[in-house]
Amino acid sequence: xxxxxxxxxxxxxxxxxSRLLDGRIVWLGEGDHWHESITGAIRFTxxxxxxxxxxxxxxxxxxxxxxxxxxxxxxxxxxxxVTTREAIRAxxxxxxxxxxxxxxxxxxxxxxx
Amino acid sequence: MKLFDxxxxxxxxxxxxxPFAEWKDSQQGTAISLPQDVExxxxxxxxxxxxxxxxxxxxxxxxxxFTQARSLREYEGxxxxxxxxxxxxxxQAIHLRRCGFDSVALSEDANVKDWEExxxxxxxxxxxxxxxxx
Amino acid sequence: MxxxxxxxxxHYQYEERDRVFLQERINEFEGQVRRRLSGELGEEEFKPxxxxxxxxxxxxxxxxxxxxxxxxxxxxxxxxLADIAAKYDRNYGHFTTRQNIQFNWIALKDVxxxxxxxxxxxxxxxxxxxxCIRNVTSDEFAGAAKDELMDPRIHAEIVRxxxxxxxxxxxxxxxxxxxxxxxxEDRVAARFHDIGLLARPGENGxxxxxxxxxxxxxxxxxxxxxxxxxxxxxxxATLEAVLRVxxxxxxxxxxxxxxxxxxxxxxxxxxxxxxxxxxxxRMDCAAYRLTPEHVAQIRARFALPDLKAPADAADVLExxxxxxxxxxxxxxxNTHPHQDEGHVCAVISLKTPGDIPxxxxxxxMHGLAxxxxxxxxxxxxxxxxxxxxxxxVRKDQLHELWQGLKALGLAAPxxxxxxxxxxxxxxxxxxxxxxxxxxxxxxxxxxFGDAALQAEIxxxxxxxxxxxxxxxxxxxxxxxxxxVDKRGAETYQILLGGxxxxxxxxxxxxxxxxxxxxxxxxxxxxxxxxLGQRQKGETFSAMLKRCGLKAFKEVAYExx
Ligand code: SF4
Numbered sequence: 001x002x003x004x005x006x007x008x009x010x011x012x013x014x015x016x017x018s019r020l021l022d023g024r025i026v027w028l029g030e031g032d033h034w035h036e037s038i039t040g041a042i043r044f045t046x047x048x049x050x051x052x053x054x055x056x057x058x059x060x061x062x063x064x065x066x067x068x069x070x071x072x073x074x075x076x077x078x079x080x081x082v083t084t085r086e087a088i089r090a091x092x093x094x095x096x097x098x099x100x101x102x103x104x105x106x107x108x109x110x111x112x113x
Numbered sequence: 114m115k116l117f118d119x120x121x122x123x124x125x126x127x128x129x130x131x132p133f134a135e136w137k138d139s140q141q142g143t144a145i146s147l148p149q150d151v152e153x154x155x156x157x158x159x160x161x162x163x164x165x166x167x168x169x170x171x172x173x174x175x176x177x178x179f180t181q182a183r184s185l186r187e188y189e190g191x192x193x194x195x196x197x198x199x200x201x202x203x204x205q206a207i208h209l210r211r212c213g214f215d216s217v218a219l220s221e222d223a224n225v226k227d228w229e230e231x232x233x234x235x236x237x238x239x240x241x242x243x244x245x246x247x
Numbered sequence: 248m249x250x251x252x253x254x255x256x257x258h259y260q261y262e263e264r265d266r267v268f269l270q271e272r273i274n275e276f277e278g279q280v281r282r283r284l285s286g287e288l289g290e291e292e293f294k295p296x297x298x299x300x301x302x303x304x305x306x307x308x309x310x311x312x313x314x315x316x317x318x319x320x321x322x323x324x325x326x327x328l329a330d331i332a333a334k335y336d337r338n339y340g341h342f343t344t345r346q347n348i349q350f351n352w353i354a355l356k357d358v359x360x361x362x363x364x365x366x367x368x369x370x371x372x373x374x375x376x377x378x379c380i381r382n383v384t385s386d387e388f389a390g391a392a393k394d395e396l397m398d399p400r401i402h403a404e405i406v407r408x409x410x411x412x413x414x415x416x417x418x419x420x421x422x423x424x425x426x427x428x429x430x431x432e433d434r435v436a437a438r439f440h441d442i443g444l445l446a447r448p449g450e451n452g453x454x455x456x457x458x459x460x461x462x463x464x465x466x467x468x469x470x471x472x473x474x475x476x477x478x479x480x481x482x483x484a485t486l487e488a489v490l491r492v493x494x495x496x497x498x499x500x501x502x503x504x505x506x507x508x509x510x511x512x513x514x515x516x517x518x519x520x521x522x523x524x525x526x527x528x529r530m531d532c533a534a535y536r537l538t539p540e541h542v543a544q545i546r547a548r549f550a551l552p553d554l555k556a557p558a559d560a561a562d563v564l565e566x567x568x569x570x571x572x573x574x575x576x577x578x579x580x581n582t583h584p585h586q587d588e589g590h591v592c593a594v595i596s597l598k599t600p601g602d603i604p605x606x607x608x609x610x611x612m613h614g615l616a617x618x619x620x621x622x623x624x625x626x627x628x629x630x631x632x633x634x635x636x637x638x639x640v641r642k643d644q645l646h647e648l649w650q651g652l653k654a655l656g657l658a659a660p661x662x663x664x665x666x667x668x669x670x671x672x673x674x675x676x677x678x679x680x681x682x683x684x685x686x687x688x689x690x691x692x693x694x695f696g697d698a699a700l701q702a703e704i705x706x707x708x709x710x711x712x713x714x715x716x717x718x719x720x721x722x723x724x725x726x727x728x729x730x731v732d733k734r735g736a737e738t739y740q741i742l743l744g745g746x747x748x749x750x751x752x753x754x755x756x757x758x759x760x761x762x763x764x765x766x767x768x769x770x771x772x773x774x775x776x777x778l779g780q781r782q783k784g785e786t787f788s789a790m791l792k793r794c795g796l797k798a799f800k801e802v803a804y805e806x807x
Pocket of ligand 1: 680
């Protein structure tokens with residue numbers, strides 16, 4: 001399995017995926033559930049993220065997510081992805097403030113699907 | 114292995130196929146298998162002595178065998194059985210049949226119902242093929 | 248089932264069997280989704296199947312790409328697209344450079360239902376993606392333009408039908424794009440398609456000039472002429488032959504070398520032509536002959552507009568222009584001469600400076616559909632430059648159209664001008680992107696938005712892609728911009744001198760890439776340089792040839 005390089009000072013790893021049924025972006029949070037908001041995403045060290053990723057990949061079918069991978073984020077509250085790509089995934093398209101995930105309340109009930 | 118009949122055209126040949134490269138030397142038996150990178154013209158001198166040609170799909174996305182099968186029928190006039198083998202999806206049943214395949218070798222646990230359903234899916238097709246006019 | 252509006256012109260009108268076919272295709276896809284959800288199909292197997300039906304998994308959600316064959320829609324179809332945007336998306340749709348429309352916020356579980364709604368108006372998403380023959384594109388002024396030699400849409404429809412679920416060519420090495428034009432001025436970028444067809448009438452029926460192996464992407468190549476004059480009856484046989492050679496010999500070991508252009512380059516045009524001719528020689532030609540009867544059958548399903556304009560239509564237009572300079576400016580940039588003296592083709596810019604190129608809202612879609620019913624035979628065309636066209640507008644009614652467009656916020660007078668920017672969705676939506684393209688397109692649009700400034704600059708195209716896949720056709724923009732990732736940061740390369748038409752050319756890379764704002768400034772300096780140094784009537788490409796890329800390079804990097 002290809003891993004990311006180690007996160008730098010003040011950075012952590014998150015796990016993300018897309019939900020199979022609707023394609024929405026999700027982040028691995030408490031109770032090993034996939035949530036729409038990055039706010040409650042579990043923060044992993046490089047060492048912990050490896051096994052967690054493997055488990056998440058193994059359970060992807062059953063949890064109905066696809067394309068599971070690691071994301072480097074700054075260890076802030078909420079965690080802030082380092083790359084533009086992941087920031088856009090976390091916050092929504094930059095050209096449509098009205099579609100921002102930060103303002104639109106996340107539909108958590110859908111992640112129970 | 115379980116054989117699925119695509120064309121209903123002939124009894125399915127149970128002979129075990131020999132890789133073409135080997136068969137060419139010995140010419141024992143009447144069944145061969147052909148990898149995707151061999152041009153079917155190479156079979157030309159031998160077609161009279163063959164009753165089964167198995168075309169291989171290393172992965173379902175690799176569609177070269179469709180052209181091989183159609184060439185065997187249209188260019189070479191081969192009338193024996195053509196069989197598909199390898200990684201195939203039931204979603205390809207019609208494509209196979211319309212390119213001249215008679216049968217497909219499925220794994221024992223394959224869902225034959227999906228294949229049957231797919232074969233009967235369309236009432237007409239938009240294009241002629243040399244094998245089965247629309 | 249809905250009956251076609253009797254007035255809808257410009258595209259093939261479905262018969263019952265076409266509708267049954269769509270239902271069967273939807274059933275098939277529905278079954279595939281079911282098998283995916285039950286786990287019978289893994290993602291690796293499902294992905295090519297969903298792509299062949301236009302479903303991508305993008306950055307934020309699934310994206311559904313709906314086919315608009317040869318770019319022609321009727322008003323009931325546009326109303327339906329609006330309904331789908333409202334019900335299943337976020338109140339907008341995005342028109343692409345391939346004459347398709349994309350919905351960016353689709354849920355997989357809704358797709359079968361959406362497809363059924365589309366089928367109610369004879370629309371589908373078949374082969375809008377995947378390694379198969381894609382939606383056939385054509386000239387946005389087909390059947391209307393004054394300079395047209397022949398209407399390419401009949402043959403575009405014939406090719407569409409032939410390619411639909413083709414048993415041999417559904418699992419090709421890579422995607423395969425066909426474009427067809429009937430104009431002497433290549434308006435479809437025929438030399439940038441896997442196959443480009445330029446149709447013209449001959450003494451004994453239509454003839455087709457066939458280009459092969461063109462394309463953009465990682466390795467931009469100008470297509471080569473394979474045949475000068477393919478006869479109509481040989482059209483399908485010839486396409487079959489080209490595809491047979493490609494399917495057998497196209498590379499499958501390397502994604503980036505799998506397009507037909509690489510095959511043609513590798514074996515050479517002559518060898519490729521010989522291979523195609525050999526296929527034609529062996530083929531059961533009777534089985535593939537395109538008969539005059541078949542062409543007539545398809546032609547009969549195209550309704551023609553009944554072009555009747557009052558005798559003074561042109562005079563009325565002149566009066567309207569005199570009375571309203573803003574209207575006159577819009578007419579100057581946003582219309583194209585029609586075959587009929589009393590009519591004109593109107594281009595509706597989807598590039599209002601500062602907005603997202605190609606996006607339309609639900610209200611705009613409904614509004615446009617209504618306007619087209621009233622003023623253009625209920626027909627709307629999509630251009631490969633992400634604009635819309637009303638093909639047949641009476642000259643005396645053009646002012647009414649313009650007012651209607653103004654009310655919809657769609658009256659930007661900038662078609663063919665610098666703010667008519669072509670842009671792919673880029674990193675804001677696309678899973679493959681290196682950088683965002685929409686914000687840059689918006690900034691450039693705003694920078695050059697002033698109508699007088701644009702008019703002064705004149706014809707000049709900017710094309711923008713968010714990665715090397717070149718969906719924004721950056722190689723063929725006079726000014727091209729390409730998003731590149733520089734150690735995690737978004738930067739932009741500038742290319743100069745591209746051209747998609749008769750003078751087909753691929754833009755040359757200027758130098759190292761710029762940060763976003765620097766790129767906007769560099770483009771501004773390039774344009775300023777052009778304005779200052781051009782000779783009378785000199786186009787951007789002509790001046791670039793005269794002065795050389797180096798002169799532009801010095802200007803572009805001046806203060807960076
Ligand atoms: S050019 Fe690249 S970024 Fe733009 S839409 Fe195509 S694949 Fe996506």
